[in-house]
């Protein structure tokens with residue numbers, strides 16, 4: 001197993017393979033990109049490839065070196081992550097001693113520093129000499145979500161490799177294939193994940209997220225009824241916490257978008273919640289009206305209000321009343 005276990009980032013991986021094939025590798029790399037997008041995984045695969053005995057442009061997965069690497073038992077590989085909140089000068093001193101001793105088993109030594117933006121100023125200063133005159137066998141890879149937190153000297157001596165945000169369809173496919181996530185959940189989670197595969201997985205497997213998604217659906221159903229109290233009652237749990245309330249509103253927006261799309265085309269393939277298509281169509285059958293776009297306007301207004309520091313409880317209350325109004329008041333047209 002080599003790079004094929006990585007979701008997306010074909011551009012970066014192509015570049016690294018090319019450098020490997022042409023033996024044009026840098027001694028220092030800075031892998032930069034949003035948290036959780038897969039930078040560290042690629043760094044580890046590059047390290048494995050550099051140490052591999054096969055001469056391929058990625059780790060072969062079978063040689064002694066790859067086997068040791070896989071079992072986190074490779075004498076020529078070191079991975080450093082923050083000790084508490086930062087990477088400290090003592091850790092960099094240990095890194096230095098590690099690098100300065102010649103490779104134990106192969107031709108190279110590789111170090112990955114994760115969360116490199118947390119290196120303290122003295123830790124970074126301690127690195128400078130090594131970065132300026134690295135031993136020929138050494139490769140250092142700094143993984144960071146904030147390259148500009150590194151000293152200009154470090155930046156200028158390393159090759160910066162930028163990782164783009166992953167597209168939702170890439171994340172969605174990865175959630176389904178690598179983690180067996182159910183397709184509807186995978187689609188919603190991937191669209192919430194902000195390009196981060198780690199966040200998507202966290203959401204897809206989070207109880208809170210799936211409960212909030214279910215609550216958003218139940219609230220939508222309650223607001224379709226004429227009983228104003230039921231919707232408000234279900235909203236109560238979200239009225240005290242702005243972060244939770246904002247997630248709820250975003251998830252409600254997804255439900256209303258789906259129901260709106262299905263009201264136009266019951267076969268629509270574009271809906272997020274493929275897993276709930278029949279539930280949504282059943283709901284559509286219970287109303288003569290099509291106030292979905294008005295509801296979406298109201299939710300957008302509420303999201304903006306929460307974002308600009310409105311009182312959470314009041315904003316949620318007003319949202320529920322307005323949605324009920326457009327659902328049930330035949331004399332009204334459009335949102336309030």
Ligand SMILES: [Zn+2]
Nearest residue numbers: 052060063066
């Ligand atoms: Zn190998």
